Amino acid sequence: MGRRSPYPEEFRSDAVALYRAAGGKRTYAAVAADVGVTGETLRSWVRQADEQAGGGHSRSDQTGESRDEELARLRAENGRLRKAEKGMGTRAGDPAAGGGLFREGDEVKTRRWDFVSAHAGTFGVQRICRVLQVARSGYYRWIAGAKARMERQVADDNLVAEIREVHITHYGTYGVRRVHAELRGFGHAVNRKRVERLMRLHRIEGRHLRRRKRTTVPDRLAPPAPDLVQRDFTAGQLNEKWCGDITYVQVGGSWLYLACVLDICSRRVLGYSMASHMRAELVIDALEMAIATRGGSVDGVIFHADRGAQYTSAAFAQVCDGYGIRRSMGRVGSSYDNALAESFWQGLKRETMHQRLFSTMRQARLEIFQWLTYYNARRRRSALNYLSPAEFEQQHLRADRLTIAA
Structure with a gap:
């Protein structure tokens, strides 16, 4: 065996x-x-x-599709096509009929120095500047700076190409700060305001997600655990504090539920579980995967969650007690008491479900798992000084070994 x-x-x-x-x-x-x-x-x-x-x-x-799943996907696509026919290009970049995209006064104005340069041979610089009521000295300064402007434009074009590459590599989700951190990680010394200006000029944006209502269903009869975190989502060591939560993803006409466990120190996803139900086994499977990730020795770890019925269940409490995990819970109806997990869910939904709907369970599982591995290995976190969770843990463990050796 x-x-x-x-x-x-x-x-x-x-x-x-x-x-x-x-x-x-x-x-x-x-x-x-x-x-x-x-x-x-x-x-x-x-x-x-x-x-x-x-x-x-x-x-x-x-x-990756069964016959029923393929049929559900095709029906969803057919529904989207019907909506597109009614709007004729809606959400496809085409202006709506009667829209105010082209308005009087939006015409492009010729730059005055370009105009002077283009007609100087015919009318002379002095006459054109007198008619335009501008100083000739300004025009000659503009001529003298032509080479510097050309070099700056070439440098901006090269930087925009790098920004687009970073943006595409990270699925169009990175905003200014993470793009800047990625460029710095490649050894590119560039000012953040310059990156911000170029991204705004070329309409390169990260993704944003509107806030949604929480769906935690507390068990009023189950005894809650004390709040050992008190909204302090910081930790000096790995395996000092963990947090977890459940979210849902719409797949066609049904729901896929996802539970995750994060290390508060490194923000790394240690365990997860996906299922079509929201029973206690969902959070237990995620917790047991996190325990296996840490090698099984997790005695004394604080696990923080909300007061959902899954986390207050006797089965979940039994697993925690068996591994020496100390349970912690926030108050009912307060998302700030589990703010780290809420922020994590916002990132996942913003970057995997932006203006789209999963058609099949297999598609949803694959893309969510792909994002989880990307998040751990490569996604930069501002709370980790723009390192990925894996990079942060490597640096943390390396520093611990050096301290022990000293």
Whole structure:
């Protein structure tokens, strides 16, 4: 009998699906680096999945859709096309009929020095400047600075190309601060205000999400745990404080529920679970994955959550007690008492569900898992001095080893 894998089945299945979704365009090592395992480990998981499926995949397996899911996706696309026909280009960049896009007074004005330069040979600089009521000295200063302006424009064009590359690499989600941090991470010494000016000029924007109502359903009869965090979402060490929460994602006409566990020190997602239900097993599976991620030794960790029925359940309390985890809970109806988890959900929804709706459960699982691995490995966090959670943990552990060695 082979040794049992320390990684949960849900995590292994999602990692295999992520590799297959690349369609051979990404290597085992590249996908494994995002997931947080070795390339050979991921290769063995794919091989095992192939063997369990009978050594091959049908066409529906390769596309990740069953017949019912494909039908649901096509119906959703058909509905979107019907709406598009009514609006004739709505949300596709076309101006609406009768709109105020083109108004009187918006005509482009010719720059005065360009005008002087273009007609100086015919009328002379002195006469044109007298008619325009501008000083000739200003025109000659503009001529003298032509080379510097050209060099500055070339530099701006090159910087805009780099900004667009960063923006596209991170799925169009990064705003000014994260783009600036990414450029600095590449060794590019550039002023943040310059990045902001160029992004505004070229209409390069990050994504924003409107606030939504919370959906926590508390169990009034279950005894709550004390609030050991008191809105202090900072920690000096890894595995000092964790937090968790549940959110929902609309998939066609149904819902997919997602539970996550984050380390408050590094903001890293240690565990997650996705299911079509919101029972206590959902949060227990996420917690057990987090425990496995940390090697099983988590005695004394504070786990903070809201007072949802899943976190106040006896089954969840039993798992926490078994590993020596100290439960902590905020007040009912106060999102600020679990602000870190709420901020995390906003980032996920803003960057994976911006103006779109998932058609199938498999599509939703794959894209959410892909974002979770991207978040851990590469997404820069302002609270971590614009490092990714994985980079922050590496620096933190390296500093601890140096301290011990000293």
